[in-house]
Amino acid sequence: MIEIVIRNSIIHEGTRRVRKVKDLKLRKAEKKDCRFLFDLRNEEEVRKSSFQAQPIPYEHHEMWFNGKMSGEQSKIFILELGQRPVGQVRMDICGEKAEISYALCKAVRGHGYSKWMLSELERRVRGEGWCSGFVAEVKRENMASRKIFQSLQYQETVMEYGYLYEKNWENDS
Numbered sequence: 001m002i003e004i005v006i007r008n009s010i011i012h013e014g015t016r017r018v019r020k021v022k023d024l025k026l027r028k029a030e031k032k033d034c035r036f037l038f039d040l041r042n043e044e045e046v047r048k049s050s051f052q053a054q055p056i057p058y059e060h061h062e063m064w065f066n067g068k069m070s071g072e073q074s075k076i077f078i079l080e081l082g083q084r085p086v087g088q089v090r091m092d093i094c095g096e097k098a099e100i101s102y103a104l105c106k107a108v109r110g111h112g113y114s115k116w117m118l119s120e121l122e123r124r125v126r127g128e129g130w131c132s133g134f135v136a137e138v139k140r141e142n143m144a145s146r147k148i149f150q151s152l153q154y155q156e157t158v159m160e161y162g163y164l165y166e167k168n169w170e171n172d173s
Helices: 029-043 043-051 056-069 111-130 142-149
Strands: 008-015 017-021 024-027 075-079 082-096 097-104 135-137 155-158 162-168
Touching: 024 111, 029 043, 029 056, 029 075, 043 135, 056 075, 075 111, 082 111, 082 135, 111 142, 135 142, 142 155, 142 162
Parallel strands: 097 135
Antiparallel strands: 008 017, 024 075, 075 082, 082 097, 135 162, 155 162
16 A cells, blocks of 8 residues: 655645645554554543543553454554654444544644545545445534534434434545
């Protein structure tokens, strides 16, 4: 797979903000990322946005991570700024679609990185043909994720717990 690196590029988030990005890239997760993903998953704000909000012990996380890395149905990607991991996006293939979830470190939120990361994942997935679309579940109070999925033109369905976002490649132009 080709690794994309953006140097001194501009990310447009909506029509109001423009951010410069240096050395932003999305790469496949490796064994060395286990601790980073554990720390990110247990960060307070990430847990608040998660449907499973309790802290997870490292031993449980490590077993989960090893299972995801060795399985065929999941793919985890790490967002790096420079050479520093700052976020993750995971896709779990369920039939023709993939359920996605993502998180960013607190220090880099609000700069358009989530939108870039999800757009880049979509571009790669379309090119590889792993699935025909994405699905994501978002808690009602998670306004930041809601705005990102809306800006990426996902279809929104109101659910009891929050929102379901869907995007199908064949319906996309």
